[in-house]
Amino acid sequence: MNIVVAQSGGPTAAINATLAGVIKAGFEAGEIETVYGSLHGIEGLINDNLIDISTKVKNDDDIKLLAATPSSALGSCRYKMKNPNEDPSDYEKVFAVMEARNIGAFFYIGGNDSMDTVNKMSIYAKENGKSQRIIGVPKTIDDDLCVTDHTPGFGSAAKYVTTSMKEILCDAEVYDLKSVTIVEIMGRDAGWLTASSVLLRNDGSSAPHLIYLPESDISVQTLISDVKAQLEKHNSVMIALSEGVILDGQATSSSGTVDNFGHLVMSGASKTVEDIVKKEIGCKVRSIELNVMQRCGSHIASKTDIDESLMIGQAAVKAMLNGKTGKMMAFRRVSEDPYKVEIISADTADVANHVKHFPQEWITDHGSNVSDEAIKYFLPLIQGENEVIYENGLPKQIKLK
């Protein structure tokens, strides 16, 4: 039997580590002959745009290099499969390609929307007597998927965000004057990544002084009085601001464009808050977007995240060989100290189209901060530094497409 793997959604620093895990397990399994890569997510499978991975990944060094390469090496898509009851044509194409190429299993590495695709494909297979097994492997820097303790890619993003914020704080504190630094962090619906900035307080720092999440609905007046109160206590106030923050019941940022899934594409929350602070308080203000670097900063990837991401890719292949289909692989935290996870499989229906929000009980100070309790959850996920291979002073990467 052959297998095929694809990547979807926004890039992360660990999504290629999961791909490397699927490839490694595929190469090692006696039952599997060829590991195909589908270019640009499900679109590659619809259009029979596949590559034989063994032409690109030839040895363990390549596996290691792939695991350290950011973003989706097979390319990504934001294509939404229609409901098969409305229009089965995409499904017919996908299964025809798999049958023609003797492909017995499809692995989809992606987020919420990809798990929806896995769910629909496995239902279609069941209802139409198809034998192919369909397995989802999670990835998202947002950490907002249900069932799993955390998502591959999140730890590396959190390590990038907290490392950068620790360095930005050094930068912000050099002048002897009152200043506010606003750091905008990704997270449209859930504030996990923004909340991870609480890790800065782990070594006694008072920063970030304010943390605003999409889950913490606050008013502009509260924001202003929060900032004023912090400026009385600290020269240099740092705010961790989620891009999806809600002020006076409204999203603060929007480019007005909408992606294929109907999600609003956002930018500019920090500029909005910068303008408010400038106008209402008048001190020095700087806003900083960590932008795409927070999801592709492989040079500062968490070793824990990369190792786990590779393992969950391997586990997906094993689960498929054991007969699983329509499942998403997930982490279960079985021990806190020492930190230990095991990999389980969950029903994609429990994951698709749901969002796991940051817990209300960890949101403090009327929505302006995060409890130090959350540190225990976040801390193991940023541990260790994944080895980077440098060539001529820059990180080396592998190209698959």
Next chain:
Amino acid sequence: MNIVVAQSGGPTAAINATLAGVIKAGFEAGEIETVYGSLHGIEGLINDNLIDISTKVKNDDDIKLLAATPSSALGSCRYKMKNPNEDPSDYEKVFAVMEARNIGAFFYIGGNDSMDTVNKMSIYAKENGKSQRIIGVPKTIDDDLCVTDHTPGFGSAAKYVTTSMKEILCDAEVYDLKSVTIVEIMGRDAGWLTASSVLLRNDGSSAPHLIYLPESDISVQTLISDVKAQLEKHNSVMIALSEGVILDGQATSSSGTVDNFGHLVMSGASKTVEDIVKKEIGCKVRSIELNVMQRCGSHIASKTDIDESLMIGQAAVKAMLNGKTGKMMAFRRVSEDPYKVEIISADTADVANHVKHFPQEWITDHGSNVSDEAIKYFLPLIQGENEVIYENGLPKQIKLK
């Protein structure tokens, strides 16, 4: 004799390495008893706000930690000393503090404006029979100081910029559609840091496809046709854009505020170009500011830069002990292959208030690109990765103030 050291201007990832060099040489020199740190640049000396460094830096581990800590550990200022002929009061205060504390030498680590201060102070000392020696040590991520081959701090900023751009490129190339990614890089007057992005082409990449510097005066129409031409050849076009770029003879970005030296504080060049590309071409466009992270990203500092920055700090103390005053320490590149620099001392008058522009002969394609010739100059400066000490998953830093 005692000595005092201060830091000024914008932070870099290497300015504390130079401070560590001054401290190390100060501790090791038999003639020197106490090494004082002046808090917030020259302002600390004017107000007698000094610390005894030995209370904070106790051993070689602390020296190493200081060299790996970003930003100015002693704090910074943007205070401009008046001309002593107009108002000598600041000079009188500074020399009175030095005399009261038996300080025989002042080391000022900073950029262009700090070298102006060193120049004025050494002239004042000469004209008023003061024995104190005044030495400048350069720092700036802009690399725009005259006389020196390059500036401490530049190599680390270039390593951050090029590493981030290489990763951003992976991120930008995932979707199968035409897109333009604009990366805004610091450099108000000189394009060295933006031009260093040419290093991405060292391993065969076509990116960055366009590089616009403050030195490359172009028109909006040329920009549009440049981008259109690149989009015909490449799916994903990457532009390296200096914050100080000139379009149609005008600065593209300005917050309208002016610092104490009369410099315009800028932001938003990339947003301006993003809007132009969106309106005139209409493809997917993303603009990314590398913001302050490019000057404080110690976790990806160039080992060459940190080593050289430490060395130039030590050399400054040696030069002072040899009787030098009114000088700025500088690098001279004595060999290209293998790369080798020696440290010399230059007249501050040749440095202060001058800007070293990026050479016109390396600007190609009517101002839209940089010649691969420039790679030879940049490449040695980003070599090696300075060791980072991690604690609980985050880089460890030292605090002096």
